[in-house]
Amino acid sequence: MQMCLLRAVGWSSAAVLGVLAVAIFLLVLHPAKDAALFTRSKYGLVFDAGSTHTALYIYRWPADKENGTGIVSQVEACTVSGPGISSYADNPAGAGASLKPCLDKAMKIIPAEQQRETPTYLGATAGMRLLREQNSTKAEQVFAEVAKAISKYPVDFRGAQILTGNEEGSFGWITVNYLLETLVKYSFAEKWEHPRDTEVLGALDLGGASTQITFQPGVPIEDKNTSVFFRLYGTNYLLYTHSYLCYGQTQALKRLLAALHQDSPSHQQILHPCYPKGYQENVSMADLYNSPCVHAPSTPKPAQVLTVMGTGDPTVCTTSIQKLFNFSCGANRTCGFDGVYQPPVRGQFFAFSGLYHNLHFLNLTGGQSLSLVNVTIRQFCTSSWEKVQKEFPTMNRTHLRDACAGSFYTLTLLLQGYKFNHTTWLNIHFVRQVANIDVGWTLGYMLNLTNMIPSETPQMVIELQRSNWIAATVLLAIMLILIFCLLTVICCQKNSGYESL
Known part of the structure; x- marks a missing residue:
């Protein structure tokens, strides 16, 4: 009987060592893999x-x-x-x-x-x-x-x-x-x-x-x-x-149209130098002056309808857009415009949203020189409405109408507003996306x-490892008892058989 017990202890010890080896392999070599299962997005x-x-x-x-x-x-x-x-x-x-x-x-x-x-x-x-x-x-x-x-x-x-x-x-x-x-x-x-x-x-x-x-x-x-x-x-x-505020493109161009109306000799007709020659539309006074960015005349007539006619004059267009800004900074002060403090621009810049779209339609977002950008925009702004419609047949009518004004507004804002120049212009990179991700404020x-x-993961990994060790310890204890009992029974049965012989 004593020999039987010794054999049982030896066999059960070997079995337990094998189980321990497997447990150590699973718990030590694979904890990261187990943790990854709990690391969710x-x-x-x-x-x-x-x-x-x-x-x-x-x-x-x-x-x-x-x-x-x-x-x-x-x-x-x-x-x-x-x-x-x-x-x-x-x-x-x-x-x-x-x-x-x-x-x-x-x-x-x-x-x-x-x-x-x-x-x-x-x-x-x-x-x-x-x-x-x-x-x-x-x-x-x-x-x-x-x-x-x-x-x-x-x-x-x-x-x-x-x-x-x-x-x-x-x-x-x-x-x-x-x-x-x-x-x-x-x-x-x-x-x-x-x-x-x-x-x-x-x-x-x-x-x-x-x-x-x-x-x-x-x-x-x-x-x-x-x-x-x-x-x-x-x-x-x-x-x-x-x-x-009020210098976004939609509001700025509405302010431009209102300024042209107020400067017009005829209160019913507006000659727009930034619209292509031959373009014409009707605009109500109510729609023109419906924004707090636009200062209405002293005696507005909301029901009045205005006729807007494009003249396609890039020089007058640029001058009219510049009048929307106040570029004076006052003594001993650096500023952007409207007297707002701004240190000198420094380093590389990404320009996105409207700044990108205003130049992209003319393929001017590839790092072209400022001189080439100016020439290209001026050429476009002298084109007739009939010509630009043929050149850009899929472009939205309103966007096509505003393309000249938007392009010159971009140049005025960047150069005279934010104080970039011919040298620092090349530091501006016009983009819509980076790595298939939209550029904007939301990200x-x-x-x-x-x-x-x-952060969840560190705590989850600790709990995972702790529970693994507890479960493994209990499992090994149960297996040890069962294996010892099983081997003892088998050994004793064989020993009884030998004694009967």
Whole structure:
């Protein structure tokens, strides 16, 4: 019997060592693989409610973060049909209803089990800023209907808000530098790192109602109202940023038309030097002066209809656009325009949104010299309406009408407004996308918000490893008892057989 027990102990010890070896292999060599099963992606939704249209951007990032900021990528972009939400001032319910098709699309992309924890935001820009100035009650009604529509979906809706001009500019700057990997980069050591000796880029944005400039200046910022501080990926950034309300393209060109009307000898006919020769349309006084950006004449006649005729005169067009700005800065002060402080532009810049579209249609976004850009635009602006329609048959009628004015407005804003020159012009890179991701403020907004989203993975890995070891210990104890008992029974049965012989 004693020999039987010794054999059982030996066999059971061998078996236990084998099981332990397998357990150690699974727990030590494969913990990362097990943890990866629990490392899921997170999603976020951001509505860009601009002055002329709204778009929904769907973002995704890993649950673990890099230096406090998630590595975010764009999954999808959905353009909302119709105008911007500020256009629904007299039909607030329409603003909410317009968002539903894009929300339906997002629900098909985000896994059902993660939808309720998906943070969802709506950021409105200059269009809603103007509506709030015009009629705060109507602005609140639009927001209420938008919130009501989004809240019907199984997402973590965190509110709709109007971004300040500085927020819009600085979030656009974050987007640009994130996409260019000047904030964080995946290194050869297979980890995310802040790149050394890398200059950040400035951001130039032109929307329908406002325009923004943001960059890291080479001198101290004198006006605290134009500075913003960010901490991203463990690094601090102090930026200059300013947003000019009413200097977005739609509002600026409306101001131009109103100025031409008020300077016109005939109060019923407007000769427009930026419209192609031969172009003609009728505009009501009510539509012309329906914006707080446009100063109405002392005795407006809303019912009056004006006839606008294009003259295609690039010289007069440029002069008329320049009159929209005040370029004087005053003594001992550097400024952009309208007396707003701005340090000298420095480094490389990305120009996007309207700045890109205004030059892209003439293939002028490929780094051409300023002289060539000027010549090309002037040639286009002398073309007749009949000729430009033949050259650009698929272009929207309104966009084609405004192409000359938009191009000259871009040059005036960048050169005389923001003080670029023939040399620094070559530092401006006109882009729409980088790595198939749209350039705008929404990605920067999402990146900044990830600082407030807790990281799950480290805790989940600890809990996973702890539970694995507990389960393995219990399992091994049970197996040890069972194997010992089994081998003891077998040994004793054989020993009884030998004794019977």
